Amino acid sequence: MAFLDGRTAIAGVGASRFERRPQASVLQFAATALDTALADAGLERGQVDGLISQVGSPRGLDYDTIAETLGLTPRYCSQTWAHGRFAATVLIEAAMAIHAGLATRVACIMAMKNSDIGRIGEANNPFFHEQFRENGGPHGEQGHIGMASPIAGAAMAFDLYCRRYAKDPDLLAAIPLTLRAHARLTDDAVMHKPMSREDYFAAPYMIEPLRLFDCSPVGDGAVCAIVTARNDRAGEVAITGAQGLRAGRDTFIFAPVGLGFGQQSTTRLTPEQVRGQHVYASAGVAPEAIDVLGAYDSFAPLPLYVLEDFGFCGAGEALDFVQDGRIGLNGAIPMNTSGGQLSQAQMNGWGQIRELVQQLRGQCGARQVRGAKRALWATAGGDALILEAN
Amino acid sequence: MTESVAAIDNDLWRPFWQAAEERRLVLPFCCVGDRAFWPPSPISPYAGGCEVEWREVARRGRLVSRIVTRRGFQQAFGDLLPYAIGLVELAGDVRLCAHLSDPEAAAPDDIVGLEFRVLVDGGQSVLTIVASD
Structure with missing residues (x-):
């Protein structure tokens, strides 16, 4: 079944600490996640030629800031909507970029700091008034009737x-x-x-x-996964579906x-x-x-x-x-x-x-x-x- | 920090809010099959659909879901806590969310009325649920 039949793999994963700490820099989280993922994959920053960021500003980091600040020089970059879901979508896109010859080693980075901007859906969040998206927020928000979270x-x-x-x-x-x-x-x-x-x-x-405990707590941190062609290297995990x-x-x-x-x-x-x-x-x-x-x-x-x-x-x-x-x-x-x-x-x-x-x-x-x-x-x-x- | 309880009001939504000022409820209909739909769209979302026409509908329906907000997420609604949001199914299967000030005033499966009321200082008239007689 095309190219996602195990020909690409997650070669390394890494993460920062997970915490709720407004004084921390989201770039620090991203750097830790990237470096631990690269070490896990046996790679160095200079070998990364693809970069996909899952959460951009204002909650997280945009791809250009990541590359500039962390010293990456990717030739294929992309970024998704600043929202949850999309983890599979990002990894699929990385696999597609590799299959298409647009990159060989793609760093997929999700770095965000939710504590900067309060709980999503609180109306005191000036950047994320999702209730004002036309035809309602992505989670059904309609702030004018008191449904903002x-x-x-x-x-x-x-x-x-x-x-x-x-x-x-x-x-x-x-x-x-x-x-x-x-x-x-x-x-x-x-x-x-x-x-x-x-x-x-x-x-x-x-x-x-x-x-209360049915709702996930605000999280600050970063996770990185490195996607490559499958090389049958120890520790690789193949993307098969x-x-x-x-x-x-x-x-x-x-x-x-x-x-x-x-x-x-x-x-x-x-x-x-x-x-x-x-x-x-x-x-x-x-x-x-x-x-x-x-x-x-x-x-x-x-x-x-x-x-x-x-x-x-x-x-x-x-x-x-x-x-x-x-x-x-x-x-x-x-x-x-x-x-x-x-x-x-x-x-x-x-x-x-x-x-x-x-x-x-x-x-x-x-x-x-x-x-x-x-x-x-x-x-x-x-x-x-x-x-x-x- | 800013906070607003204003609803979206633009060219697409204006018929809804203009009718609301007159305490009338209007929905967009697809002229093919006379089917109402929600949310508003400049084109019919139905296959083969064509022009969209706003028509008045009865402000009455069946409450199909009720959630009760106990934690404040909006300062403007703080004094109203706890309050409910209900999902009301209208004729034609359109389902609209509406504010229910007294969570115990109506329960799911009840037939309820809908009225436009101002809930907060400086706010506009919004869709609210009233218990049916």
Whole structure:
């Protein structure tokens, strides 16, 4: 299946510390992530000839600043919208650039400092009044009716989901509790303290039905992944499957296909559509072949939709599926094994990409998933990658 | 830091806000099939669709979702906490978000009314949910 059949690979990953520290420079975060990723790949800065930045200003760094400040001289540069998701999209673009001969070693950098500008969606953020995007913000923001935070869009989609399937919203607790347990085994997790069920339910609602610990904390930091042609070098993780983001009237960033709000159909993907998605077809595998999962989790309900839309359980079943340890380290599908965005750090999914690479190399110590050979990273928005150990 | 609670009001949205001043609710319709749609678009989003026409619709629908804001994200709405945002399904399957000042005044599956009201000082009239009799 074309060029994403394992001919490109993630050769190295690196990251800064994850923290919430307004006095730090985002360039310091980016430099640390780049240098650790290059060292991990056995490369030097002068060998980087491609650069893709995932978050530009005002939250993060633009590609030109990265190159100028960190001493890179790439001949292929690109940058995405300053938002979450896009991790798979960036890595796919890097693979395409390599395949097209536009670059040979692409540094993919996500560097941002959210604490500079407050929580996204707060109306005191002069740079990110997303409510003023024409036809509503990307998360459904409509500030004039008091709906200015992305949490509102996630809460409304989850409320609709629970009503459609007659589920108790409190079942959601299993996700933040499981991910906090994973973060307890992760040295660089921002949210490292133990969290009991009592702690979770004692925390206040932000926007009901979502509580405080259903929302990822503000994160500052950087992650870098170096994409190259596959050289069968030790430590390489091949990109064997991929698919891009969906858009259209049946999609919403915080909902499975067909369950957003606004005027959309309410038709979910069929099991055949789920299993026939390009990410699986390109890798030549089914969901059962996935050993470890990275599910985009800015808000706790989002992994539910990944589990359903990528075939780990049926439509309407995910709140039951995530109970009883099934997403734990020894579960049916270990998910967000370093704590995810809910507990490790809100890094737009890049912390999960790094974790999956390290899982496939067997580098994760106490949280290592035994025998992990194939990983899926996916968002409710549809972008996804399959990574395989060399 | 700046904060505004103004809605987008431009050439595309003007029919909606002009009708709102008269307490009327209008939606854009595709002239093929007489189907309403949302959000507003200069062209019909439906396949084979053509001109767009704004038409008045009943300010009444079914509440399909309700979320309750308990933490303040906007200073202007701070005094109104807690308040709800409801999703109201109108005839033709268009679903609109609207403000519900008293979260307990209406529950999902209720048939509710919609009114344009000023919620905050200096704000404009915006879509709000009123419990149906």
